[in-house]
Amino acid sequence: MSIDVELxxxxxxxxxxxxxxxxxxxxxxxxxxxxxxxxxxxxxxxxELAEDCRGRAVELKQVASGYRLQVREAFSPWVxxxxxxxxxxxxxAFLETLAIIAYRQPVTRGEIEDIRGVAVSSSIVRTLQERxxxxxxxxxxxxxxxxxxxxxxxxxxxxxLKSLGELPPLQELIDxxxxxxxxxxxxxxxxxNTESIE
Amino acid sequence: MSIDVELxxxxxxxxxxxxxxxxxxxxxxxxxxxxxxxxxxxxxxxxELAEDCRGRAVELKQVASGYRLQVREAFSPWVxxxxxxxxxxxxxAFLETLAIIAYRQPVTRGEIEDIRGVAVSSSIVRTLQERxxxxxxxxxxxxxxxxxxxxxxxxxxxxxLKSLGELPPLQELIDxxxxxxxxxxxxxxxxxNTESIE
Amino acid sequence: xxxxADCEKTVVTDSNSERDARQVDSQAVSEGAVTAAPLAFxxxxxxxxxxxxxxxxxxxxxxxxxxxEGPLDLLLYLIRRQNxxxxxxPIADITRQYITYIEMMSELRIELAAEYxxxxxxxxxxxxxxxxxxxxxxxxxxxxxxxELVRRLQEYERYKHAAQELDAxxxxxxxxxxxxxxTGAIKVKKIYPEVELxxxxxxxxxxxxxAERSTHHHIxxxxxxxxxxxxxILARLRTQLLIPFPSLFERKEGxxxxxxxxxxxLELSKERLIEIIQEEPLGxxxxxPLMASGVD
Numbered sequence: 001m002s003i004d005v006e007l008x009x010x011x012x013x014x015x016x017x018x019x020x021x022x023x024x025x026x027x028x029x030x031x032x033x034x035x036x037x038x039x040x041x042x043x044x045x046x047x048e049l050a051e052d053c054r055g056r057a058v059e060l061k062q063v064a065s066g067y068r069l070q071v072r073e074a075f076s077p078w079v080x081x082x083x084x085x086x087x088x089x090x091x092x093a094f095l096e097t098l099a100i101i102a103y104r105q106p107v108t109r110g111e112i113e114d115i116r117g118v119a120v121s122s123s124i125v126r127t128l129q130e131r132x133x134x135x136x137x138x139x140x141x142x143x144x145x146x147x148x149x150x151x152x153x154x155x156x157x158x159x160x161l162k163s164l165g166e167l168p169p170l171q172e173l174i175d176x177x178x179x180x181x182x183x184x185x186x187x188x189x190x191x192x193n194t195e196s197i198e
Numbered sequence: 199m200s201i202d203v204e205l206x207x208x209x210x211x212x213x214x215x216x217x218x219x220x221x222x223x224x225x226x227x228x229x230x231x232x233x234x235x236x237x238x239x240x241x242x243x244x245x246e247l248a249e250d251c252r253g254r255a256v257e258l259k260q261v262a263s264g265y266r267l268q269v270r271e272a273f274s275p276w277v278x279x280x281x282x283x284x285x286x287x288x289x290x291a292f293l294e295t296l297a298i299i300a301y302r303q304p305v306t307r308g309e310i311e312d313i314r315g316v317a318v319s320s321s322i323v324r325t326l327q328e329r330x331x332x333x334x335x336x337x338x339x340x341x342x343x344x345x346x347x348x349x350x351x352x353x354x355x356x357x358x359l360k361s362l363g364e365l366p367p368l369q370e371l372i373d374x375x376x377x378x379x380x381x382x383x384x385x386x387x388x389x390x391n392t393e394s395i396e
Numbered sequence: 397x398x399x400x401a402d403c404e405k406t407v408v409t410d411s412n413s414e415r416d417a418r419q420v421d422s423q424a425v426s427e428g429a430v431t432a433a434p435l436a437f438x439x440x441x442x443x444x445x446x447x448x449x450x451x452x453x454x455x456x457x458x459x460x461x462x463x464x465e466g467p468l469d470l471l472l473y474l475i476r477r478q479n480x481x482x483x484x485x486p487i488a489d490i491t492r493q494y495i496t497y498i499e500m501m502s503e504l505r506i507e508l509a510a511e512y513x514x515x516x517x518x519x520x521x522x523x524x525x526x527x528x529x530x531x532x533x534x535x536x537x538x539x540x541x542x543x544e545l546v547r548r549l550q551e552y553e554r555y556k557h558a559a560q561e562l563d564a565x566x567x568x569x570x571x572x573x574x575x576x577x578x579t580g581a582i583k584v585k586k587i588y589p590e591v592e593l594x595x596x597x598x599x600x601x602x603x604x605x606x607a608e609r610s611t612h613h614h615i616x617x618x619x620x621x622x623x624x625x626x627x628x629i630l631a632r633l634r635t636q637l638l639i640p641f642p643s644l645f646e647r648k649e650g651x652x653x654x655x656x657x658x659x660x661x662l663e664l665s666k667e668r669l670i671e672i673i674q675e676e677p678l679g680x681x682x683x684x685p686l687m688a689s690g691v692d
Binding site: 075 | 467548
């Protein structure tokens with residue numbers, strides 16, 4: 001109520017109250033029409049808030065659906081003990097399917113199968129949709145009109161990304177038959193006995 | 199993780215990630231057995247955290263089920279906008295009930311039902327009272343002692359009336375009805391398919 | 397590409413009848429057309445030794461296979477673990493190793509996805525084309541028979557790698573956590589719908605229209621000012637249980653006001669909502685709410 005409540009503190013209050021990312025428009029709409037700050041003021045307040053978070057438990061992060069205050073990665077050793085269920089590891093089939101959809105979207109299941117060389121289980125696609133990470137964005141006009149799959153904002157939010165452009169770049173394809181790809185670690189077998197969820 | 203992560207910051211991280219009160223035991227269980235702080239250390243960390251929250255958007259509260267960080271009441275004017283629901287429209291039944299109370303006051307619910315020919319839901323009467331447009335001015339001395347409903351000064355204020363006398367007299371409304379026997383626009387029916395709330 | 401079914405038979409029967417893999421390499425094509433049902437042969441054959449370059453104890457084989465995401469993944473593994481180049485696969489070697497796996501799987505009755513058998517057929521087909529004399533003229537330069545497989549392996553490897561990177565991104569619930577604070581202290585203003593007086597009047601006309609139709613409802617037509625005064629008298633009686641009659645009249649309202657008040661009092665009395673009492677003859681009239689049995 002006091003007149004000197006700072007804009008950045010109001011934003012902090014709103015982000016912590018919402019418990020989800022707030023878009024810039026939602027931040028603007030915290031204010032009545034006649035007392036709404038300029039966008040530039042909100043931007044500076046966000047920058048100040050980010051600065052204030054230094055050394056604190058949370059950081060201000062911009063993800064696809066907006067701004068959120070999130071507990072820093074450094075605290076996960078303690079914070080993850082709060083949650084009885086350890087976050088599941090995703091199976092390689094799940095992650096590969098998700099990666100192909102993320103990088104190649106919009107893409108049909110058949111195209112995913114072509115790349116992976118094996119059938120894509122329906123349960124993986126269903127789980128991806130249930131988690132809200134993947135959605136059907138249309139149908140390809142070929143026989144059978146297969147669904148075209150694409151990732152969602154929630155996918156980006158969950159993986160801490162603002163846009164698909166923030167995904168790690170896809171490896172270059174080496175076209176030259178003479179070029180030998182550098183030998184590489186084989187992390188494959190590491191995963192052999194880890195639990196996996198789909 | 200880094201050795202100089204402060205206990206109070208770990209607690210802050212856990213409280214914000216949990217989004218619910220954490221008991222003292224839960225705070226202790228954030229730590230592995232061999233690195234668990236003494237209860238007295240946790241108590242001091244909580245005190246420091248409470249101190250750190252001065253001037254910030256949240257405050258540390260101890261409630262029955264433990265400790266929680268809550269958004270300060272002072273931020274209600276802004277934060278409440280996150281939770282405001284867009285008002286719908288009042289139902290036909292609501293408007294009719296209000297009109298009957300205005301014209302026939304003081305009136306019991308039973309009398310309103312007689313006039314409308316259908317039951318009046320308690321939620322309508324409750325909403326009218328919540329809104330401050332209708333009040334109970336007495337009880338009728340018949341079995342059950344039903345409440346006598348009447349309109350309030352706020353009702354007059356909202357509709358910009360100095361007194362009920364400024365409402366069109368009943369006779370006029372009835373005469374209007376006769377006129378309307380001739381087909382005419384009926385703005386009323388606009389509402390027919392809009393969502394309504396009570 | 398030649399008929400896949402034939403190739404498949406070729407591969408499996410070759411490797412079955414010829415334990416020596418090098419022999420398979422050279423003879424696969426020439427001895428191709430064998431008619432026996434391929435898998436049955438494999439299951440029947442005693443399986444005595446593992447190729448040394450596989451380094452996999454048999455009991456781990458099943459677990460091992462589960463770590464592969466299909467034939468492309470298995471091929472990539474075979475290539476990468478020997479530091480071989482994808483783009484210049486020693487196809488004979490890889491085919492031999494791959495087929496050895498397939499045989500072991502069958503031997504251990506591990507159900508193999510059809511894709512693995514298809515890949516065996518593709519490999520054998522490529523190998524056979526590699527053995528054919530390559531046309532030399534630059535004009536008719538035929539593509540390397542391995543090209544399509546190489547392309548698929550490379551493409552798959554990109555996404556396999558991308559999946560690992562995706563898995564390594566800090567993600568919610570594992571590395572970072574969404575935050576929320578309690579909002580119990582926040583007072584939410586309730587927003588009410590807007591209503592226009594016209595809507596209320598129109599609603600009332602509807603009520604009247606319905607009431608007119610049913611004859612047993614007769615809506616009385618007191619002036620509204622009387623109804624309003626009735627309400628206000630009742631409201632006063634809630635806080636003041638006994639009101640002197642004269643105080644219900646206000647001089648400044650004049651004659652009209654007095655009439656309204658009187659009508660309101662009479663109406664309230666008639667509806668048995670109030671009673672007018674006089675405690676002693678010629679004493680002051682007083683009004684009080686009617687309470688049937690002194691309840692309240």
